[in-house]
Amino acid sequence: MISDIPPRVDISFRLAAKLAPLDHGYALFSALCRLLGDLHGAEWLAVHPLPGTPRPDGLLAVDGRRGLRLRVDPAQIPRVLPLAGKWLDIGGHAARVGVSSVFPLASASTLRARLVTIKGFLEPEPFLEALQRQLDAMGVAGRPTAGRRRVLDVANDKVVGFGVELHGLTEDGALRVQALGLGGRRRMGCGVFVPATVDEASAGREHAS
Template structure:
């Protein structure tokens, strides 16, 4: 029987971050917690903030660093050294608080800001590949590619060192409680430690064309 997953939520104190900070955040965390490189089951969500329209986000009291991992003392101990630390991401600095630990809870509709599946960079083939991954996990749900302001599937990209990885925003609806938890645990696609393929509930004021 697999272990239940939990989410460690660190408060974030700072002014701004790059809007595309998944790789930089992972690098900063790995610098303090090098063993995180081997943690395949761990995922790191990008930090939320208000887009400034110029490639940055403005942080607020609601901004959190969320790390999702199995509820296993040795694994949790690997990321606890982050508590109270300062992270440098590019020329931005943030301070982390002591984390709170939350269980995952089921909701029937989940979304991921960006899902990346290697070799699938066009909407229809990508959607089919995502469906195959859902089927492999035994998850039943209705898969939707949200549209941007131009009525096109919301293509996203994250920069990793010198290259960009392309993906799409993804929404899965009509999930059972069991499948909702499973999707939150395992995600879809790759780069989960850089904020990709991690599924969360909808923010209250959510719009399809978010940052």
């Protein structure tokens, strides 16, 4: 039932930034902790990967209009609002946080996440089996597919995961996955799902091939 899904919204901040590391999940989380305090146990928080265009030198040309997006319990919005006007150091690249807007989660039959990590599952087939078990435990009917293998650097520890798309979701299932996430390290940009349009889903499969 939708009524038992934990309340979550996305709060999006404009971001005055040109570049960030392409693998920026740990660096961005560390930057947020420096401004907001220790967030390691913050189950109410997930951090979206920064939007932008990958460059061949391992950097991301940041799309500042889409900016910094956090998925939070609405009761915690006052905790993150002080980010506005502050400077983030994201792996040695400066970014100034701007004004914010709040968006409700939107249902979609197809969701995607840039990176999902499940400890101990490094190959596509067993990874998908583990992912399906998580969906079953959540009571979500959907068909997961794994895309490109990706690596997250966490304090010099390499964490392996995959891009993921979920297909055939109900409204309840889509909202539940977005609210709860899948896998670990959601405060570092992993397991954070967003609706995929037909064009986005096709582009994601092409990019992952």
